Amino acid sequence: MSYQVTIEPLGDTIEVEEGQTILDAALRAGIWLPYACNHGLCGTCKVEVLEGEVEHNHASSFALMDIERDENKTLACCATLESDLVIEAEIDEEPDAAGYAVEDSVGVVARIEALTPTIKGIWLDVEGDGVAFQAGQYINLSIDGVEHPRAFSIASAPSQANSIELNIRLVDGGEATGFLHSQLAIGDRLSFTAPLGRFFVRKSAPEPVMFLAGGSGLSSPKSMILDLLEAGDSREITLLYGARNRAELYYYDLFSGLAADHANFTYRAALSDAAEDDSWDGPRGFVHELAAAYFGGNFAGHKAYLCGPPPMIDACITTLMQGRLFEEHIFMESFLTAADGAEPARRSALFKKF
Amino acid sequence: MAKAKRLGLKERYSLMTRGLDWETTYQPMDEVFPYDKYEGIKIIDWDKWEDPFRLTMESYWKYQSEKERKLYAILDAFQQNNGQLNISDARYMNAVKLWLQGITPLEYAAHRGFAHAGRAFRGAGARVACQMQSIDELRHAQTQLHAFSHYNKFFNGMHGFAHLRDRAWYLSIPKSFFEDAMSAGPFEFVTSISFAFEYVLTNLLFMPFVSGAAYNGDMATTTFGFSAQSDESRHMTLGLEVVKFMLEQHEDNVPIVQAWLDKWFWRGYRLLGLVGTMMDYMLPKKVMSWKEAWEIYWEENGIALFHDLSRYGIRLPKYHEVATKEKTRVTHELWATLYQYGNALGLHTWVPEDEELDWMSEKYGDLFDTMYRPRLLFLREQEQAGNRYFNNRLPMVCQVCQIPVFYTEPDDPQKQCVRIVEWADTKHHCCSDGCADIFNREPEKFVQSLIPPQQIYRGDAGGARDIFEYAEWLHLKKDIDTGEYNGSPDHQNWEAWQSQQPTPQANSDEAA
Numbered sequence: 001m002s003y004q005v006t007i008e009p010l011g012d013t014i015e016v017e018e019g020q021t022i023l024d025a026a027l028r029a030g031i032w033l034p035y036a037c038n039h040g041l042c043g044t045c046k047v048e049v050l051e052g053e054v055e056h057n058h059a060s061s062f063a064l065m066d067i068e069r070d071e072n073k074t075l076a077c078c079a080t081l082e083s084d085l086v087i088e089a090e091i092d093e094e095p096d097a098a099g100y101a102v103e104d105s106v107g108v109v110a111r112i113e114a115l116t117p118t119i120k121g122i123w124l125d126v127e128g129d130g131v132a133f134q135a136g137q138y139i140n141l142s143i144d145g146v147e148h149p150r151a152f153s154i155a156s157a158p159s160q161a162n163s164i165e166l167n168i169r170l171v172d173g174g175e176a177t178g179f180l181h182s183q184l185a186i187g188d189r190l191s192f193t194a195p196l197g198r199f200f201v202r203k204s205a206p207e208p209v210m211f212l213a214g215g216s217g218l219s220s221p222k223s224m225i226l227d228l229l230e231a232g233d234s235r236e237i238t239l240l241y242g243a244r245n246r247a248e249l250y251y252y253d254l255f256s257g258l259a260a261d262h263a264n265f266t267y268r269a270a271l272s273d274a275a276e277d278d279s280w281d282g283p284r285g286f287v288h289e290l291a292a293a294y295f296g297g298n299f300a301g302h303k304a305y306l307c308g309p310p311p312m313i314d315a316c317i318t319t320l321m322q323g324r325l326f327e328e329h330i331f332m333e334s335f336l337t338a339a340d341g342a343e344p345a346r347r348s349a350l351f352k353k354f
Numbered sequence: 355m356a357k358a359k360r361l362g363l364k365e366r367y368s369l370m371t372r373g374l375d376w377e378t379t380y381q382p383m384d385e386v387f388p389y390d391k392y393e394g395i396k397i398i399d400w401d402k403w404e405d406p407f408r409l410t411m412e413s414y415w416k417y418q419s420e421k422e423r424k425l426y427a428i429l430d431a432f433q434q435n436n437g438q439l440n441i442s443d444a445r446y447m448n449a450v451k452l453w454l455q456g457i458t459p460l461e462y463a464a465h466r467g468f469a470h471a472g473r474a475f476r477g478a479g480a481r482v483a484c485q486m487q488s489i490d491e492l493r494h495a496q497t498q499l500h501a502f503s504h505y506n507k508f509f510n511g512m513h514g515f516a517h518l519r520d521r522a523w524y525l526s527i528p529k530s531f532f533e534d535a536m537s538a539g540p541f542e543f544v545t546s547i548s549f550a551f552e553y554v555l556t557n558l559l560f561m562p563f564v565s566g567a568a569y570n571g572d573m574a575t576t577t578f579g580f581s582a583q584s585d586e587s588r589h590m591t592l593g594l595e596v597v598k599f600m601l602e603q604h605e606d607n608v609p610i611v612q613a614w615l616d617k618w619f620w621r622g623y624r625l626l627g628l629v630g631t632m633m634d635y636m637l638p639k640k641v642m643s644w645k646e647a648w649e650i651y652w653e654e655n656g657i658a659l660f661h662d663l664s665r666y667g668i669r670l671p672k673y674h675e676v677a678t679k680e681k682t683r684v685t686h687e688l689w690a691t692l693y694q695y696g697n698a699l700g701l702h703t704w705v706p707e708d709e710e711l712d713w714m715s716e717k718y719g720d721l722f723d724t725m726y727r728p729r730l731l732f733l734r735e736q737e738q739a740g741n742r743y744f745n746n747r748l749p750m751v752c753q754v755c756q757i758p759v760f761y762t763e764p765d766d767p768q769k770q771c772v773r774i775v776e777w778a779d780t781k782h783h784c785c786s787d788g789c790a791d792i793f794n795r796e797p798e799k800f801v802q803s804l805i806p807p808q809q810i811y812r813g814d815a816g817g818a819r820d821i822f823e824y825a826e827w828l829h830l831k832k833d834i835d836t837g838e839y840n841g842s843p844d845h846q847n848w849e850a851w852q853s854q855q856p857t858p859q860a861n862s863d864e865a866a
Binding site: 351 | 365421425583586588591
C-alpha cells in the first residue's frame with residue numbers, strides 16, 4: 001500500500017511506499033530536501049505537515065520537540081505515512097514551474113525514423129487535448145511485458161500537444177529499448193504517464209542560456225529551444241552538443257538551420273571519436289571541452305542546462321564551476337539506465353543538486 | 355485546481371528578517387567592520403549568503419528552553435539514582451576527565467570566538483548565524499559542566515578544570531588550537547571551527563565520545579550528547595555555507611581558503627589524536643578503533659567531500675596521506691606518552707587488560723603485536739614488580755600543535771619525527787611536516803606560542819623546580835589525581851562500591 005505526498009511550495013506529488021520515509025521518497029523522486037544526519041538526531045530535515053497524519057518513529061525528542069510535534073512538524077528522515085499528505089519544506093519556490101497535472105495517456109505510433117544507428121525517433125499521436133507539458137519534461141512509458149515504466153524526455157515542442165516525439169537510444173541488452181527499436185510498429189498503442197520532471201527553462205531569469213547536451217540527451221534541449229524560439233524569446237541561446245562520430249550526430253541540419261534563421265541562437269557540435277574522419281572539420285572532443293573553448297572558460301552570468309549521461313554531466317559541472325558558474329545557475333537532467341548502475345557515487349552534502 | 359497562494363517557509367523567514375541591518379552613515383562601514391577584509395577574502399554580494407539557521411530568536415529561545423528542561427530532567431533522575439554506579443568501569447571516568455579538562459573549555463572558547471566573528475562580519479546573515487552559534491556554544495559548555503558535575507562528587511581530578519586549562523601542559527594542546535583560531539580573522543575562524551573542525555572532523559570528535567558514553571553506561575553524557583547534536587547540524591551547515599560562500603564570491607578567495615583548509619585539517623587531526631587515544635585506551639567498552647573511525651569518517655566521507663570541493667578548484671588538504679599512514683600508530687604512541695608523564699596529568703593511566711590488548715591486535719594487526727604490545731607488557735611487568743615507570747622530566751613539545759615531539763616518521767614507525775624550523779635566529783621544534791609548514795606560513799604568530807615546558811623551566815609555574823612541584827601548582831594531588839590507575843583511590847572506591855551493590859553490577863561486563 002502506498003500513499004501520496006504533495007511537497008509545497010513546489011506542488012509536486014510523489015508516491016511513498018509503506019514504511020518508506022518522506023526523505024527517502026523525495027530524494028529518489030529527484031526532489032532535494034534539506035537533510036544531514038539521516039537518522040533523526042539533528043533536525044535539519046524538519047518539515048511542516050499541512051494535511052494528513054504521519055508517524056514520527058525514532059525522531060529524537062531533542063531534534064523534534066513536543067512543541068514542534070504539537071505544531072505539526074516532523075522529521076522527513078524518520079516520518080512514515082499514515083495517510084496521504086501535504087507537507088511544506090524549506091526549499092525554494094519555482095516561479096517558472098507550470099505545474100501541469102500528471103495524467104495517464106495513450107499514444108498511437110504514427111512515425112518511426114532512424115535518427116542515428118543507435119537512436120530512433122518515435123512520434124506518438126495523442127487524441128483530444130493531447131499532452132500538456134513544459135519543454136524539458138519527460139514521460140514514463142509502459143511497455144507490455146516489461147516490469148517498470150521507462151522514462152523518456154519529450155523532444156517535440158509543447159505547442160505540438162497532439163504529436164509527442166521521443167528520441168530513444170538503444171541500450172545494450174535493454175528490454176524496453178530493445179523492443180522499441182526492433183518490434184514497435186506504426187499503429188501500435190503505448191500507454192504513458194506525463195508530464196514528469198523538474199527540468200525546464202527558468203524563463204523569469206533574464207540571463208542568456210546555454211544548453212550542454214550529449215548523446216540522446218538532445219531531446220529536452222530540442223524541445224526547450226524550439227519552445228523559446230517559437231515564443232520569440234530574444235535572449236542569447238547557445239546549444240553545444242557532443243556526439244561520438246558523424247553517424248551519431250543527429251538533427252545537425254535542423255539546428256544549423258535554426259541558427260541561420262535566428263540571430264540569437266548559436267549551435268556548435270563536437271565529435272569525441274572522429275579521429276579517422278576527414279569529412280568532419282568541426283570541433284573534436286567532449287562537450288565540456290567544447291564549452292570551455294567556446295566560452296573561453298568563463299561562464300559567469302549564464303544559466304546552464306545540462307542533459308546527458310552521468311559522466312558527461314559530471315564533467316560539465318566541473319568545467320562550469322571552474323569557469324565561475326555555480327549550482328544555483330545550473331540545471332540538469334541526468335540519464336541513468338539500468339546498465340549505468342543504480343548506485344550513485346558516494347557524495348557529500350556540499351551540493352543540493354549535483 | 356485553485357490553490358490559495360501562501361508564503362513558503364523560506365519566503366516568510368526572509369520577509370521577517372530582511373532589512374534588519376543598515377549601511378552606516380555617521381561612520382564608514384570599513385571603520386565599523388574593520389576585520390572582515392584584511393584576510394584578503396573578497397565579498398562582492400553579502401546578500402548571496404544563504405542563512406543556514408532560518409530561526410527567529412523567538413523560536414530559538416522556545417526550542418532551546420525545551421531542550422534544557424528535558425536534559426535537566428534526565429540529569430536529575432541520573433543523579434538521584436546514583437547513575438555513577440552504572441558506568442562500565444571507573445577507568446571510563448578518565449575519558450570524562452579528559453573531555454571536561456580539554457574539550458569543555460573549547461566549547462566556551464567557541465562561544466567567545468563566534469561572538470567575536472559575529473561582530474566582525476558586515477553581512478547580517480553571517481552575523482546572526484554566528485550569534486546563535488555563540489549562544490549554542492555557551493549552552494554546550496554549561497550543560498557539559500552540569501552533566502559532569504555529579505561525577506565530581508565521586509571521582510578525583512575533576513575539581514579544577516578551569517585552573518588546569520591555563521596551566522596544564524597537555525591541555526595547551528586543545529587550548530592553543532582554539533587560540534590560534536580565535537586570534538585569526540573572522541573568515542579563518544569560521545573556516546577552522548565550523549568547517550574543518552565541526553564539519554569535516556566532527557564525527558571523529560562526537561561519535562567516539564557520545565557513543566562511547568552510551569556504551570559505557572554514562573547516561574548523563576549521552577543525554578547531553580543528544581541535546582547538543584540537534585544544534586550541531588546548524589553548526590555544520592554554517593561551516594558548509596561559509597566555505598561555499600567564500601569560494602563562489604571571488605576566485606581570489608580560492609587559494610586563501612585552500613591554505614586554511616591545509617592548516618586546519620592538520621591542526622584538527624593532531625588534536626583528534628587525543629580523542630582517538632581516548633577511544634582506544636580509555637573506554638573499557640570499545641565503540642570502534644581510531645583506525646576504523648578514520649577510515650569511515652575521513653577516508654570515505656572526508657575524501658568524498660573534497661572530491662565535491664574539487665569542482666571549486668580545492669584539492670585534498672596537504673598531508674592527508676600522512677594522517678592516513680599514521681592511523682595504526684598515533685593512539686599507541688600518544689598513550690605511551692600520557693602513560694609516562696602520568697605524574698603531571700589530572701587523570702590516570704594504565705596498561706590495558708589482556709582482552710583489550712587482543713582487541714587491539716585484531717584492530718591494528720602486526721604492527722601492534724610487534725611494536726606496542728611488547729612495550730605495554732613490559733610496562734605492566736614493571737608496574738607489578740613495584741616499579742611503575744614515570745618519566746619525571748618535561749617533554750619537548752611541538753611549537754605548533756603543542757603535542758610532545760614523540761610521533762614517528764610517516765614511513766618509519768621506529769624513528770622519531772622531528773622538524774626544526776628557524777625564525778629570527780631561533781630554532782623551534784615541530785612534530786611533523788604538517789606543523790612545520792603551519793609554522794613557516796605564519797612564523798610571527800607561532801614564535802609567540804606559550805610553550806608549557808619552557809615556561810615551567812623559567813619558573814613561571816609558581817617557581818616549580820620539578821614535575822611534582824609543578825603538579826602541586828596545578829592543584830593535582832600526587833597518586834590521587836595523578837599517576838597509575840591501579841590502586842588509585844578511584845580504583846579502590848570503585849571496587850568497594852561494586853562489592854556493596856545490592857544488584858550484581860559486575861555482570862554488566864559480560865552482558866554487553
